[in-house]
Amino acid sequence: MDRLATLDLFVRIVDRSSFSAAAADCGVSRPVATAAIKALEQRLGTRLLHRSTRHVRPTEEGAAYYRRCVAILADLEDADRSASGAVAGLLRADVIGRLARMILLPALPDFLARHPALTVHLGEGERFVDLVREGVDCVVRTGTLPDSDMIARPLGVMEEVTVASPAYLARHGMPASPDDLEGHQMIGFVSSRTGQPLPLEFTRGEEVIEVPLSARLLVGGVDTYAEAARLGFGLVQVPRYGFEDDLAKGTLIEVLPDFPPMPTPVSVLYPSNRQLSPRVRVFVDWLVEIIGPRFHPQCA
Structure with a gap:
């Protein structure tokens, strides 16, 4: 491998904490990747990586070299773009x-x-x-x-809506306010971060009201969540943009439009x-x- 390809491989190994994953990213075999890094360490006269059966992590010298390599590769990509457009x-x-x-x-x-x-x-x-x-x-x-060490750039805010199927509302009735939700059921959408179902959320002026209804069905995927609502399992809260057809056709009906959920940021x-x-x-x-x-x- 040439020096530039080896730098890219080294950065990928540190990023992925894996020789195999980095080799696949760079389109080379694991033995080729191992040999290239060994030759790089010999040329530099220092050890760049700590290797174990489970993890690969940079040494102190490797971490400093990694930061320089990341900057070099980014500058090179910028230079290529400036030259070629x-x-x-x-x-x-x-x-x-x-x-x-x-x-x-x-x-x-x-x-x-x-x-x-x-x-x-x-x-x-x-x-x-x-x-x-x-x-x-x-x-x-x-x-x-x-909280994380990533940069988040806001893209906008999605309008949310509470909906249910006509069959569900025929059984449980149309609530006039969040206070009328006793006896209703929600479909529990399980948060991937907490492992717990998210409560329904409504706004009344500046006030935010959380309503943790009972749920006999818990799901972890958006498509299953939506289909379960169409089949009448309970109330759900979803982005309006994704359900405009359902609302227009009447397969889902908006519930409590005067008490909308808080809008959801997109980043x-x-x-x-x-x-x-x-x-x-x-x-x-x-x-x-x-x-x-x-x-x-x-x-x-």
Whole structure:
């Protein structure tokens, strides 16, 4: 491997804490990766990595070398873009599935046409991923974000709505206020962060009211959550943008429209300890361009 490819491999190994994962990212075999790092350490005259059967982590010298390599590779990518005007390479993003399918994918052909040398690996998830260790460049997430060392750029705020099926409302009645919810049931959406079902939330003026209804069905996926609501299992709270067809067709009916849930912030996150690469920068700018107009710009 040439020196530049070896630097990229070394950075990937530190990021992924794994020779095998880094080798796969760089398109080489594990033995080739091992030999390249061994040759690099011999050339530098110092040990860069602590290796064990489970983990790979940088030595003190390796951590300092890693920081310099990250800066060098980012500067080189910037230089290439300045010279050619093009953004190239593989961008890995993780996006909530419904947001990806309904908003990103329809607009993605235009983005790829703008950047013909860029390849996008679009993952779909709800959980809070370790970006650096998992080799992901950025994630789009909703809700209040936990404290972390990542940079969060607000994209907008989603309007939320409480809905239920006609069959459910025929059995339980249409409540006129949150005080009328005794005897009602919700479908419990289990938080990936806490492992607990999220309570229903309503606003009355400036007041926020949490209503932890009983739930006989708990789910962990948005699509299952929505389908269970259509089948009459209980009340749910969902982003309005994803359920406009259901509301128009009457397969779901809005409940308590005068007491809407708090709107949900949408953010894109990327590591703070990495220089933002041109490919991530253009992707984040594109997210602002296509997501911002769809949602209220309160937090943007």
